[in-house]
Amino acid sequence: MGIKETIEADCRKSEVWKMMILDNFTMKLLSLCCRMSDLISGGITIVKDLFKIRKPVPDLKAIYFMIPTAKCVDVLIVDFKIKPKYKAAYVYFAEACPDSVFNKMKLSCAKPIRVCKEIGVSVLSQESHVKFRLKDGRGKEAQLDENDELWVNLRHLRIAGVSK
Template sequence: MSYSDSDSSSSYGGGEYKNFKQISRERLLHEMLRSAKTGSSKSTWKVLIMDKLTVKIMSYSCKMADITQEGVSLVEDIHKRRQPLPSMDAIYFIQPTKENVIMFLSDMSGRSPLYKKAFVFFSSPISRELVSHIKKDATVLPRIGALREMNLEYFAIDSQGFVTDNERALEELFCDEENTRKGDACLNVMATRIATVFASLREFPFVRYRAAKSLDAMTMTTFRDLIPTKLAAGVWNHLVKYKQTIENFPQTETCELLILDRSVDQIAPIIHEWTYDAICRDLLNMEGNKYVHEVPSKTGGPPEKKEVLLEEHDSYLA
């Protein structure tokens, strides 16, 4: 699927410096939400529909006030029952899964669609099979205002860092009983999401990794030995496709990506112990960057729950 960049000159390139989180924010607000204001769409306000993952992607980069300013009056979950709003346009920011595509088609097909027009943005590349599935529904096609790949499937946790939300990666890649199918699926997700980081940065890296080395000809190479190789190959395959599908994407290498096993990256565990962020995540039961704790009630009643956000502007990080 082709990719179009509606604001590449202001978001990327040699102009004003923008950190990683700012780039992610501008892509979501300008390239996605603002682009739905153009063309044949005349509606002032729109509905933003997301799934569980894309809600977190959006929340890490944007505030609700940012979204509202771009013309979104309502945010909905694609997997929950929703009220029909046939006079309003909808912006879908979803993963390109079969389940999400079926839900989208259900919303927009037939004589009484939920929304007037749909602007669909996928967080990562969509398969040809799913695109063909969308094209088969003749009632839906005239109601689609945009069908694009955003290639933005990571959490921008701060100005320089991101995570790919693979909480079960350690278990699926390094458990006692090797499961190649689960391991390959996990690596594929990781590779896809890491590649979308470079899609946002408009960088085409040299991908460097440590290849598996057998001690001798009789030693069997295990799945664990091949993890860096498989991950590097997955990232590279996506980057090569970006050269053909993303406008203004570099055609030659511009930076380097190092894929290191923890046994090679020996400094990481030491640096980990020096950071306030790491201490909080080790010692507290956190949900993302949110920590809930109890404080004594001022009225003498039961303790009150208070939410604390761990962010870059937290005074303890200074």
């Protein structure tokens, strides 16, 4: 099951409209495999940047699609720490979540989290031509500028994967 299908399947269980919150990496990643109309058909009405100031919308459930870093999880924790900004959280990580990051999230804000999943998105890159191979075997391609933040992140992921 791909990114879009995984998130839609979990969210269709609820009749409530949702908002999606993305970091820079997942914003670009999602734009390669989804259109806004796909998100709307899945019940997502708003897409926001994780690191920008966001107003509370306590009637909406929030879908967080992000890389599993302490920085991203810290923002999630702040969103639910004192007065929750959203009705509930559906958390999707673009790659395997380190135990330390997961445990921090679990200890700080487990109650509002309805779903927490790692979506297996493997990245194969050659020079600035990037191919995304989703779990279901479908692929997407993009041509990135060498200085593009996504391209830099993909190179780091690739180097980390090779050095394991």
